[in-house]
Amino acid sequence: MRFRSLRRAAQALTVLGAAFALAAAGPAVSARAATPTLPDLNITGTYVTGVSSGGFMATQLQVAYSGTFDGAGVFAAGPYDCGQGHVIKFVTCDLGLGVDDLERQAEDWASEGRIDPVANLRGKPVYTYHGYLDPVVNPLVSRAGVDFYRHFGADVTYHDSDPAGHSWPTPDGVVPCALTLPPFLNDCHNDPQREMLTTWLGGVNPRNTGTPKGTLTHFDQNAYAPGGSARALSMDSTGQLYVPPACANGAPCKLVVALHGCLSAQQLLGTAFAEKGNLDTYADTNNLVVLYPQAVSSVWPVNPQGCWDWFGYTGSDYAVKSASQMTAIVDMVHALGACQVRTTHDPHRTRTEQDRTGPKGTEQGGAGRG
Structure with missing residues (x-):
């Protein structure tokens, strides 16, 4: 086990070196004109998914803001706060701090109000x-990520049977299933996005x-960044x-946050992630935004790979x-248009209710699942 972990660490460092070279070369595409703010839509449920660092971030968002997100999709990642402030933990977190400790930490943080109540996770897909x-x-x-969610009563579907590399698998992928290569959009001859959305x-x-x-x-991300500077x-x-046309015209729609x-x-x-990731294709036919x-990538904070912060490069509070x-x-x-949800439970079904006010003060509601 130690040899395999060290080998994975060496592979990660090789990718890290390539990332420095890519960052030095500058962006591959020029910036496009952006709309200043996001539109206010009729959102009736909110979900989050991501791959690799985006998968870890999806878990962080689902756990920390469990009153906001109705479900999660985690690709090529692990449990909440697996990084514990150290990037190398992505290959060794299972060998160091155990998942039991992560569960207790989440319970403590919830009791302190640093994250939403972990009871919100019960029954969520x-x-x-x-x-x-x-x-x-x-x-x-x-x-360990699966065990973490199941410990708190989440309804987990686990797909671990594909000979896939480190990637976002999609029927529109351009990389063979077994490889780990940019753009990390692999074709494994199946449709995990349909499985996830069905879950x-x-x-x-x-x-x-x-x-x-x-x-x-x-759109302009500076408008939503604390301090006004996304960079x-x-x-x-x-x-x-x-945004599909129906959603733009006011139809009730679900929101999916997708993290590269x-x-x-x-x-x-x-x-590429939007065009080949197979979420927009389902958005068109299922009223999804x-x-x-x-x-x-940045020199400071130290993030040469352009990863999401699941190990603490923006500060010690990165997971709360x-x-x-x-x-x-x-x-x-x-x-x-999405607001915090209140989840109630009974022995037979999970019901998610939204307390929200529409853009003109009218009450709106919708199911988070179903």
Whole structure:
């Protein structure tokens, strides 16, 4: 086990060196004109997903803001606060601080009000994906994430049977399933996004395989960053938003926050994650809005790979509600019309209720799942 972990660490350092070279070369795409703010939409449920560092960040958001997010999708990542303030923990967190300690820490932080009550996680749908050829995230780390959620009563679906590398698997992928290569969009000849959305919503319409119906736009992330500077948080000045026509016209829609991984932000890959990630295709046919926040490589904070902060490069509070990156993303979610939810439970079903006021003061509500 020690040899495998050291080998994974060496591979990670190799990728880190490549990241420095990419960062030095500058962005692969030029910045696009951005709309100043996000539109206020009729959002009736909010979900978060991500891959690699985005997968860890998705877990952080789901746990810290469990009153806001109705479900999570975690790809190639592990349990809440697995990093414990050290980037190397992404290959060894299962060998150091145990998942029991992470569970107790979450309970303590919830009791202190630093994160939402962990009781909110009970019954919430969580989809977890891990390829067994992933050279970066130890399979025990992924399993620890599943165990963490199940400890708090979440309804977890675990897909770990694909010979996938460290990637976001998608039927529109351009990398063979087993490899770990940019743009980390792998084709494993299946459809994990449909599985994830079905886990969340109970069923989905077939995806749109033709011309996109919605519009992918860029918006100003500075408007939502604490202090007004996204770059100071290692976030790009613009993010991306996909809105189908029905949602733009006021129809009730679910919101999906989708977080890219390291070396996968628009700084290097443009709109590849949105265009090939297979979420916009389902957004068109299922009334989903997809928010793509963007991290960026930076010298300070020290983040050469353009990763999301799941190990503390923005400060020691990176995993709690006061974390600067999570605060920015949640402010984006609220700007789009989603508000904190109140979850109630009975022995037969999970019901999520929203307390929200529409853009003109009218009460609106909707189910978070179903």
